[in-house]
Amino acid sequence: MIEVAGLRVVLPPSTVALHGVDLSIGRGEFVVVLGRSGAGKTTFLRCLNRLVEPTAGTIRVAGRAVTGAGAVAVREVRRQIGMVFQQFNLVRRATAIDNVLAGRLGYVPPIASVFGSFPQADRELARACLDQVGLGHLAERRADKLSGGEQQRVAIARALAQRPEVILADEPTASLDPALTSSIMDILKAINTEQGLTLVVSQHQLATALAYATRIVGFRQGRVTFDGRPTAVTPTVVRAIYGDGDGDVR
């Protein structure tokens, strides 16, 4: 589903964020990307839908080329990739349902959408996605009047509204109360197991990662230092990812 080869990212002026990453992720996997702040997790995820421009290497997602694609092709592949962010990134002044509807922007007629006109089928789909995350009753509430956990669920619904094959989630629980972590991760897990979507989730918390992942990928200083099943994550592996004598996993 996701094929990454020789991915290298140099951020201006000369910081190397990723040093040649090779990774192949199959359909239906639940991959958790682990690593310290700055290890390259976010950059990696953002390369997969070209929010960050790779310096070198190739990426294919759902059978389409991400790297080297022109503007139209990039938009088409982005439609297949839902993204959930640490800060939710909802449009604060818009209602929950309008935020979810934004997930359809890649499909609806662009000019009509700019004037606020969306086909009925897309409206119904957005509604269904909001119901799926259990927030149908808050459809008309403004995003900034929702709690953090609710906002993240709206953001997940927006990603689902894309009818994607892949969902990328960049530290989806890092801005939330720890008690909400499992509720968000449970929703993501359900999407993975029930709908068969491929998930790539970055996480700070080791325990959460081990509980949900089918596969763990550890990043350290822009390189993959571990790639395997959660059961294979030993203290040695943890040290390889997080560094010696620094168990600050939080």
Next chain:
Amino acid sequence: MEMSDEAGPFHVEKKTGRAELRRVCLRPPSAQAGLTVPATMTRAGLFVALLVFAWLVWDTGADPIRLARGLPWIFDFLRRMMPPDLSVLPAALLGALKTVEIALLGTAVAAVLALPLGFLSARNVAPGAVFYPARAVLNFFRSVDTLVYALVFVAAVGLGPFPGVLAVVAYTTTSLAKLYGEAVEGVDPGPVDAITATGATRLQVLRFGVIPQVLPLFLSYVLYRLETNIRAATVLGFVGAGGIGFYLQTYLRMIDYRAASTVLLVTVAMVMVVDAISSRLRDRLV
């Protein structure tokens, strides 16, 4: 080692957000650039400032004693304005209405004309080749005040409120464009990322990621400009561009100070009413 390991890449992550945004791209407003000055520089700066101040006082002939000697004349002027001659009230009210009309029409037209200019002068939306010329043009036209534009337009289209409207449009368009542009530069990149990630076109990203964030600010700036334009429009009449200023100038020239005072009172009332309405509307926007 551990330190640089931590600090270095963290900085990278922050940059990631920006590097990526060069497409829909959002860079921080230049205003955020910090300044730190050592203490000796502060003292030297203070000394220079005092010298400049002294020179300014000398060169402009600023003299408190001259002001004190002139005070009786001001009181005499005020005394001769009393009581206001209310017979000119209808004329003054008509003039005030015209002034409000000039400011309203001029501000409304400028609010729309400034939209494309505002986006073109936002660093994070417009490419450099457009951004720099747009900024330069805006700064050039903004450095000329409404009153000066009024002189030009009176010469071009003749006396009356119309050149006043044109003058308000000319100045307000450029000043609003600059404010719009800065608002666009200050948007939260998060929703812009999120909309981009759905596969939206650039126009859709603007419409759904940027505009909802800046629209309340835009409206607030327009109302603020309306308030300042009402005040600016009161003097447009002095140069023949219509409105209440015309009456004020006429009565002053006729040495009819009591009539002039009525006009002044109407002006004050008009500005206060518009300010009150406008600031109430602005409060609702935020």
